[in-house]
Amino acid sequence: MAEFGLDPRITASSHGVASLALSELRLQDDGRFPWAVLIPRRAGAVELADLARGEQQVLLDEIDAAGRWVRALGEAWALPVEKLNIANLGNVTPQLHWHVVGRRSADPCWPGPVWGQGTADPLSPAQVEAARGAWATLAR
């Protein structure tokens, strides 16, 4: 059986935050949007249907928690979230991963999707640390 490992395109564009029951939780390196990425630790998984039903239900709970964290980050960054965008695309990076993006009507891509649009605005180390702290507070 192949061992699970993160796709290098995911590690290059995001920061590790926590290992949840099923997924790795990461913070997209883009200060334009509070943006979580969840990657289930299942080697070879590409589609949602590649997860067992019970795993999909765990993923739902993790998406829910990620959404609460994204909203908290939006408050901290003065980019208050008006709508969550939740998606599995995987056209560029097939490894199964879910985006939870905090959107607002004043953001640079609204109302269009964020993927492939414009240029990411990298986070400072202090922002990443604060985001990890916000997750720790939420998960406590």
Place this chain on the structure above:
Amino acid sequence: MAEFGLDPRITASSHGVASLALSELRLQDDGRFPWAVLIPRRAGAVELADLARGEQQVLLDEIDAAGRWVRALGEAWALPVEKLNIANLGNVTPQLHWHVVGRRSADPCWPGPVWGQGTADPLSPAQVEAARGAWATLAR
């Protein structure tokens, strides 16, 4: 309590296919992609988190079934699906709805997202009827 009704923007851009346990299943009126839309019948729901946990789990099953239908449509339309794109955006139409889009590397938007890109290619009445038949076969 407000009564559930479909947003007119959804009815204008898609065809009714079936009433599932939780959601209305519809076919996006765009022959460029086999594309299902699921709208949970919960008045006022905007975010995934507006559904109870049990409802979210039913929605997962409906997304899974919609994905199998989209793949079957892709075969029927000679647009075989290489990757599903599953998303709740709602930036334009807040009523909670989930997209299940069949993508291929030869499609006009690949690898970018489909939303807001290009112009929809309306389906013929015969295509819509055949798609309903394909759902009925799958759901039997």
